[in-house]
Amino acid sequence: MKRLTTLVVLLIFVLSACTNNPKSNTISAVELTERERAIISTTSDKSFVFDFNIDSDYKEVSVWVEKYESGKLVNDAISSLITDVEGKGSIIFTTSKPDEDGKQQTFNIGISGKSGMGSVSNFEDNLDDMASVWDNLQGKNNPIEGELVLAYFGYSSDGRMSSLSIDFFEDPEGHMNELDKYDVAYLLKAKFTKTKGP
Template sequence: MKKLFALVALLVFVLGACANNNSKSNTISAVELTERENAILSTTSNKSFVFDFNVDSDYKEVSVWVEKYESGKLVNDAISSLITDVEEKGSIIFATTNPYDSGKKQTFNIGISGNGGMSSINNSETTSDDLDAMASVWNNLEGKNHSIEGELLLANIAYSSGETMSSLSTDFYEDFEGNMKELEKYDVVYLLKAEFNK
């Protein structure tokens, strides 16, 4: 597990050095990874998401955390969380490993890199659900230069024991508080959120 953590931390640092220089100030964007970057991430993780941010000097820190919902109800508001200082440009990387111990344990890796350095955390969660036996869908905030004002939904991973399932709507990303009923159709949903603070 320590080797996986070290690989993810190294990747956070490497990808952070490649942060998009064309970003507008006080924005966050989903990163389109190269084939090589995807290959590196897929050797160390099951699902992964990368975002570049660009902030002005008013912003001092960023908080990133994972929330867990079961059948639409919040059951854990911070399975994994990380707060770190920010300075100008940086990247947020979120990765999970395959569920293990019969699909009942999920590991979350969060890394934040920027001009000021790098911070990362690795946490595991044991669940009563066999996630391996469920269908899953995942998605992230799409596009470039989203405002960093307020609480942001960056990505989600959803599991369902039903026969068919679809991803969360784009409306959910635009207004997750007003569209929380969408989570009721899944057995388990993990939401990756972030907030930039002045």
């Protein structure tokens, strides 16, 4: 499974659309082509791809998934990956289709760039019996300062679902109460780290 995940991450990186004239120290949502979506859908249920462009001050990126229940943080790193980065690269996040028993799904994180590629996979209970909603950071050239929310999944057993506001992505800390409406929520987060001074 890990080899297959790594292969899919590599294919998306090679095929992903390039951001036109990306600004330094930004991250952009990537619109996949129909072919790219077809390739990734062979092994994944949902996928999000982001391209970043950083200057030489930044040397590392951390990407992780947090789990919330009724708005309360219950696990701050279900799946996490830290890797060295340089210049341009991509962050790929996918969820697998549920396993044969229908009890587990996999969260896959991949980071690729000039420094190479890294990936990690973790299992989580399948919540297919709940209504769900998901979305990701939109647009091009979003600044990379601080902790970023790149995507989320929200699950509710009562079937009444609404999406998080656009403000949530711009100011997550100020809008954490929006997670209260979900029985279970997952946030995909990222943080770019600068070189430490002398």
